[in-house]
Amino acid sequence: MESDDIRDQLRQIERAEASPYVDQRRSPWWFAPGFAAWFGAMAAVQSFHWSGLSSSSMWTALLMLAVVLPLAALLGAYMSWHQSYHGAWPRTFGPKPPEIRRVYWYYSIGFLLGAAGLVALAFVVPWWVTGLATTAVAYVGLLAYERVYERAADAVKARLA
Numbered sequence: 001m002e003s004d005d006i007r008d009q010l011r012q013i014e015r016a017e018a019s020p021y022v023d024q025r026r027s028p029w030w031f032a033p034g035f036a037a038w039f040g041a042m043a044a045v046q047s048f049h050w051s052g053l054s055s056s057s058m059w060t061a062l063l064m065l066a067v068v069l070p071l072a073a074l075l076g077a078y079m080s081w082h083q084s085y086h087g088a089w090p091r092t093f094g095p096k097p098p099e100i101r102r103v104y105w106y107y108s109i110g111f112l113l114g115a116a117g118l119v120a121l122a123f124v125v126p127w128w129v130t131g132l133a134t135t136a137v138a139y140v141g142l143l144a145y146e147r148v149y150e151r152a153a154d155a156v157k158a159r160l161a
Helices: 002-022 031-050 058-086 098-122 127-160
Strands: none
Touching: 002 098, 002 127, 031 058, 031 098, 031 127, 098 127
16 A cells, blocks of 8 residues: 555656646747747858858958857847747756657757768858758747657556556
8 A cells, every 4th residue: 555655756856847848838830930040140141250251340240249249148038938928947967757768869960960070061151051051940840849748658658557
């Protein structure tokens, strides 16, 4: 009898630990296209800066700042909104359900491979192509991540039900 109580308590603890990972609202429709455009803009700015097309003048530096600072502010505003929208954030490090850990692992590998490919591409194409390619890769990657994460969260819920 006591062993059943202990198992129930352990299951409740596991459900509580999994809650920040599985009890999230869906991302809004603008999440993937918005972040893809953000990544594309950042990549285009960096590629333009390193392409040699920009001179090392004060005006070029001011132009870069005029693009990068609003993008950074936009990211900060998004992070603030995201916290209020989702409530508790899942931790990137530390214990998490195995289904979610697998998604994080695959996304990290995919992100690194995609970033390496985009950096290599940036060396051979104009800056604006780098921006467009980054936007496309980020959009597809974010959509895939959202769908895979949702399935993993459903699997965790089913396992802990």
